[in-house]
Amino acid sequence: MTDPIVLLQILWTGVATSLSFVLLTVAFSLTQKVTGLWNFAQAGFMGLSFYVMYWVLNDLQLPLAVAVSAGAAAAAGAGYVTEVVGLDTLRARKSGNLTFFIFTLILAEFIIYWLALLFGTEPQTLFKSILSPVHIVGGIAVSNWDLTAFAITAVMVTALWLFLGWTKQGQCIVAVSDNAKLAELYGISAKRAYRMVAMIAGLFICAGMYLVGSRGGVTPNSPMELVLTATIATLLGGMGRVFMGALAAVVLAVIQSFSVLFISARWQALLLYIFLFVTIVLFPRGIRLPRRRIAGPPARPTPVIPTEAAQKG
Amino acid sequence: MEYILTMGVLISIFVILASSYNLVIGYGGLASVAHPIFYALGAYGASLLAIHTGIPAPLAIVFGGLVAVVASVLLALSALRVSGDYLLIASLGFQLGILQVIKNFEFTGGAGGLSAIPTTITGPLRTPLFLLICLSCAVATVWLVSSIVHGPYGRAITAMRDEELAFSALGRNAMSIKVVVFAIGCGIAGIAGGLYAFYFQYVSPEQYEVLQSAAILTMVVLGGMGTTWGPVVGAILLIAVPQGITFLNLPPSVMAPLQGIIFTTLVLIFLFVRPAGLVGNIGKTKSAQDQKALPEAAGKGGAP
Numbered sequence: 001m002t003d004p005i006v007l008l009q010i011l012w013t014g015v016a017t018s019l020s021f022v023l024l025t026v027a028f029s030l031t032q033k034v035t036g037l038w039n040f041a042q043a044g045f046m047g048l049s050f051y052v053m054y055w056v057l058n059d060l061q062l063p064l065a066v067a068v069s070a071g072a073a074a075a076a077g078a079g080y081v082t083e084v085v086g087l088d089t090l091r092a093r094k095s096g097n098l099t100f101f102i103f104t105l106i107l108a109e110f111i112i113y114w115l116a117l118l119f120g121t122e123p124q125t126l127f128k129s130i131l132s133p134v135h136i137v138g139g140i141a142v143s144n145w146d147l148t149a150f151a152i153t154a155v156m157v158t159a160l161w162l163f164l165g166w167t168k169q170g171q172c173i174v175a176v177s178d179n180a181k182l183a184e185l186y187g188i189s190a191k192r193a194y195r196m197v198a199m200i201a202g203l204f205i206c207a208g209m210y211l212v213g214s215r216g217g218v219t220p221n222s223p224m225e226l227v228l229t230a231t232i233a234t235l236l237g238g239m240g241r242v243f244m245g246a247l248a249a250v251v252l253a254v255i256q257s258f259s260v261l262f263i264s265a266r267w268q269a270l271l272l273y274i275f276l277f278v279t280i281v282l283f284p285r286g287i288r289l290p291r292r293r294i295a296g297p298p299a300r301p302t303p304v305i306p307t308e309a310a311q312k313g
Numbered sequence: 314m315e316y317i318l319t320m321g322v323l324i325s326i327f328v329i330l331a332s333s334y335n336l337v338i339g340y341g342g343l344a345s346v347a348h349p350i351f352y353a354l355g356a357y358g359a360s361l362l363a364i365h366t367g368i369p370a371p372l373a374i375v376f377g378g379l380v381a382v383v384a385s386v387l388l389a390l391s392a393l394r395v396s397g398d399y400l401l402i403a404s405l406g407f408q409l410g411i412l413q414v415i416k417n418f419e420f421t422g423g424a425g426g427l428s429a430i431p432t433t434i435t436g437p438l439r440t441p442l443f444l445l446i447c448l449s450c451a452v453a454t455v456w457l458v459s460s461i462v463h464g465p466y467g468r469a470i471t472a473m474r475d476e477e478l479a480f481s482a483l484g485r486n487a488m489s490i491k492v493v494v495f496a497i498g499c500g501i502a503g504i505a506g507g508l509y510a511f512y513f514q515y516v517s518p519e520q521y522e523v524l525q526s527a528a529i530l531t532m533v534v535l536g537g538m539g540t541t542w543g544p545v546v547g548a549i550l551l552i553a554v555p556q557g558i559t560f561l562n563l564p565p566s567v568m569a570p571l572q573g574i575i576f577t578t579l580v581l582i583f584l585f586v587r588p589a590g591l592v593g594n595i596g597k598t599k600s601a602q603d604q605k606a607l608p609e610a611a612g613k614g615g616a617p
Binding site for chain 1: 338344346391392394395397398399401402403405406407409410413414417523524527530531534566567569570571573574577578580581584585588
């Protein structure tokens with residue numbers, strides 16, 4: 001049997017590694033929840049954000065804070081422009097799902113090709129060295145990168161939760177995600193909500209790419225794999241359930257980490273695709289945990305909003 | 314001249330791919346993006362059989378097509394239970410999973426690809442003969458797809474696509490039609506893969522990645538989904554135009570991304586300028602085209 005310390009180390013490393021996926025999944029899942037789109041263009045925004053940070057840090061030699069701000073502005077700006085110029089136009093035309101799929105995928109590839117042209121296809125890291133000081137806590141190696149990743153993820157996810165639940169703008173976004181047409185009847189602009197979500201997603205993308213790029217090499221093509229991981233986590237968590245998607249990203253990364261005990265590392269990537277396929281075919285609405293029944297008064301009937309036709313009738 | 318003939322071979326192969334994909338997605342309404350994996354399975358199946366048994370190329374190509382048919386039936390029976398976005402992503406997972414398998418096995422050549430595929434035609438007439446063969450296959454594919462969709466079975470296919478519930482209520486088996494359409498389309502893609510492998514004598518997993526899915530899908534959509542000639546026009550345009558810069562003798566590190574940029578720019582422009590496709594709705598007014606755009610051809614629903 002494997003040493004418990006080794007198992008704990010694998011668990012810790014798996015969870016720490018998953019945090020970049022968590023941020024990227026939140027961006028993808030939130031966009032999917034509010035706009036109803038599988039926005040693969042986010043792969044392009046991920047690459048754009050990373051390479052802007054890389055350029056500002058390494059070529060312009062500016063401080064990290066400036067680089068991260070530039071990366072966030074690039075991802076949020078690209079998301080906003082895509083919403084205004086591309087997606088709004090397609091929505092106005094009532095384009096089909098395939099058109100949106102092609103547009104987002106091709107836009108991602110368009111950005112990726114530009115990045116390949118400008119920065120080459122060799123892996124790049126944000127910092128010259130990706131070695132991070134390590135502390136031994138109870139026999140487990142905990143790196144500074146791990147702690148940074150936990151801090152960034154905790155702050156961003158909590159901030160999003162507070163924003164969606166406790167601010168007027170956040171509640172407008174939730175209302176649009178529940179029913180855009182009904183929300184518009186109440187004077188909430190769906191377009192504004194979509195644009196705001198594009199910018200929020202940009203911030204999460206930047207944070208995620210900061211973590212990815214400060215731990216390992218990134219090539220222009222890497223974000224495509226990252227967005228697929230986000231897709232799988234979104235599906236596993238259940239569409240429309242952003243924070244469950246984030247949890248699914250953690251579970252996926254931990255399973256992948258533990259899989260090294262049973263299968264060769266080169267087959268690890270295959271696990272993701274098996275998860276993707278099986279999830280869609282068997283659990284298209286995500287994995288839902290059974291709800292515990294709590295004794296109490298009977299539930300109130302759901303209020304029915306009379307439709308226009310019913311009122312006329 | 315050799316280069317132009319090679320381009321002709323490549324365009325013919327992509328006409329086969331786009332037309333067969335049009336049968337699946339345009340007429341059948343099955344939003345799968347895994348077409349390149351059947352192209353890959355055909356290429357690898359034919360190549361491996363020829364390398365290890367030395368059987369003649371035509372038989373190996375037919376075998377490649379059969380491998381694609383078997384794989385497509387397996388995918389169809391499991392994944393066609395879902396539709397729309399779900400099928401799109403399930404098929405993507407299937408494609409990337411099989412590619413991962415191909416990359417990890419040694420007998421498929423791994424990530425480096427499979428070379429030493431036997432030469433079938435040699436001599437100075439090799440390329441013109443291959444062009445003739447591929448062109449004939451392309452014409453045969455367009456004819457076959459057109460015959461299927463304009464016959465009684467084609468009417469059943471489009472009825473199933475347009476109103477599956479009503480179709481099933483009439484006692485017809487929608488699932489069997491879906492599986493057959495999917496298998497025919499994917500089998501043809503497998504044959505295209507075999508043709509590619511025997512001409513270029515090298516196949517690698519990276520040729521069948523997500524971008525290839527987007528490329529074939531784009532050829533169909535921009536040419537005109539659900540039309541006979543749309544995929545042909547789309548394939549010719551999107552293969553030929555990016556190749557135009559080959560004559561500039563740029564270094565490979567610049568050439569490949571630049572061709573990609575030209576390709577994606579073309580797609581983005583056409584997506585907004587001619588949303589109904591180059592061949593679709595010819596003769597109709599612009600506003601009518603805009604209204605029709607893609608929602609009906611590309612599946613119901615659409616984003617909000």
